[in-house]
Amino acid sequence: MQIKKIFSAIIDDSRIIASEHAGRYKPTTTGASRMLAGVIKPQTSLEIQGVIEASRQHKIKLYPISAGRNWGYSDSMPATDHNVIVDLSLMQGIRNYDPEMGTVTIEPGVTQQQLGDFLRAQGGLHVISVTGSSPEASIIGNYLERGFGLLPVMDHAYSVMSLRAIMGNGDLYQSPLLSCGAEKSASLFRWGVGPYTDGLFFQSSFGIVTEMTIRLARRAESTQVCFIEVGDENRLWHALPLLRELRESWPLETLQIKILNGYYTLASMGFKKDDIDAAGGYQRALKRYDVPPYTLMISVSGASALSRVMVNEIRHRFSFSRRLIVLNERLIKIGRLAAPLLPAKMKHKISSAESLWSLLQGQPGTAMIGKIPYFRMSNNANLQLDHPAQDRCGIIWFALSLPLTRKGVEDFQSLTAYAEKDCGFSPIVNYTNYNHVSCIGLLAIVFNQEIETRLAQDCYQELMTRALGQGYFPYRLPSFAAQAYFDEHSVKLNRQLGKLLDPDQIFSRQC
Secondary structure: HHHHHHHHOOOOHHHHEEEHHHHHOOOOOOOOOOOEEEOOOOHHHHHHHHHHHHHHHHEEEEEEOOOOOOOOOOOOOOOOEEEEEEEOOOOOOOOEEEOOOOOOEEOOOOOOOHHHHHHHOOOOOOEOOOOOOOOOOOOHHHHHHHOOOOOOEEHHHHHHHEEEEEEEEOEEEOOHHHHHHOOHHOOOOOOOOOOOOOHHHOOOOOOEEEEEEEEEEEOOOOEEEEEEEEHHHHHHHHHHHHHOOOOOOOOOOOOOOOOOEHHHHHOOOOOOOOHHHHOOHHHHHHOOOOOOOOOEEOOOOOOOOHHHHHHHHHHOOOOOOHHHHHHHEHHHHHHHHHEEEEEEHHHHHHHHHHHHHHHHHOOOOOHHHHHHHOOOOOOOOOOOOOOOOOOOOEEEEEEEEEEOOHHHHHHHHHHHHHHHHHOOOOEEEEEEEEOOOOEEEEEEEEOOOOOOOHHHHHHHHHHHHHHHHOOEEEEEHHHHHHHHHHHHOOOOHHHHHHHHHOOOOOOOOOO
16 A cells, blocks of 8 residues: 555655554554554644545545553554554644643643643643553543543543544534534533533544543642551451442542552562562562552542541541551652662662652653563563563553442452463452442453463453453453454444444444
8 A cells, every 4th residue: 555645645755654664553562463554643633634535535444543552452553454553643732721720622642741741831730640651641542541540530531521523524523512612611511512422532433533621630739648458358358348438428539549459569569470489479479578468549639638637537447457558748758768778678669659659749650550561571671661562561451340349359359360370360450449339440461472462362352251241341442352342242323323423434443
């Protein structure tokens, strides 16, 4: 396919990449591999409209990406072969920041680092909710995938106030209030008038989103994180109803709960499978590095008086715990000063705490999630350590929406037990509360791409089947599994909308 001949009248040749030169887009963390037809890098909505028109004429499949750092799900890789990647990373506009209302409009190429820097340059009144994966990860890409982050605004999709997109039929879509010229209202009331049509562009292939207005969070006066160490499963079962009651009693979006198992804590601290093996196995590694089997991480941000009351409430409810540590700015400063005098395992903890603290202040980094893809890599490997796909790390995230109950957690544990015992993958697990009664159960399938790619992908497919038998399904799918799912389970209304909004099916995945 001569993509330069097709698109050169629309996009400058320097922003058109033939398939033989598109090597940097091919590495993936999921092990998926596709034949690419090339890459184009538009800078404006007008260019995108031209690309779509030309693609319809020449029967070209398009696969839009924003930054290509959707690690563990799809990276930059389309769901099918022979797609032209539409790389939106050059669309980096940031505008209409409203410091009173806490909203800002961004384009798809804007990264966590860029928006964080912009907000600090504007006085640092507001912060973003970062994901912990990469400073260079796209904001719009994660929000459209319904991703979630740390405090202060965990649910990213809920933060979307309005958007504009170019649909597969070439038409411009605008949120209902934008379409009638009510831009001020559109930045304040996400639902608009009539059916909520913005939702059509989340986890779909109906068009290319070219801008999005999102709600930011005001920088908190106080942030505190309670680490509650739980020594065994019986105490975990005792803790679960207390966590639900806490969320119901304090229905604050600035209260976030995570449950980390020992594997997740070790991996997020930067320890690898080699370190666990060297310690004599998992149980001995927990003892050597002073890591509990389970850690409850409860983060609170807001007014200082409210944070103090919340921490006291948490101390009272979880007095049975093996150890309860409250991380705050004062403790971070003390740890930073004391670190040179402390043993290695304490230095690891202090370093991880500092990284987490930066994330909670809206400063993107690779803490926690960013280290997990390297769990199976050798300690002696020559790695970039900031781009898992380029480093050939293998990771697939298996993410289920679960009830925050003992039965929900036990169901998920039965799935992680299959991944461990039948497939040989370490059960790196965390549960993140989504609301007061539910959570997202996350299993990181971390594997060696040289010898375990097929095993990892088959394991994921089997986990999907088993989860469906329990009444659950992933809330988000990697590209190698998405196409098969949509081919088999596509909702009739979505197919009808697809024929209307993308009549030539130029976008790779049809939901």
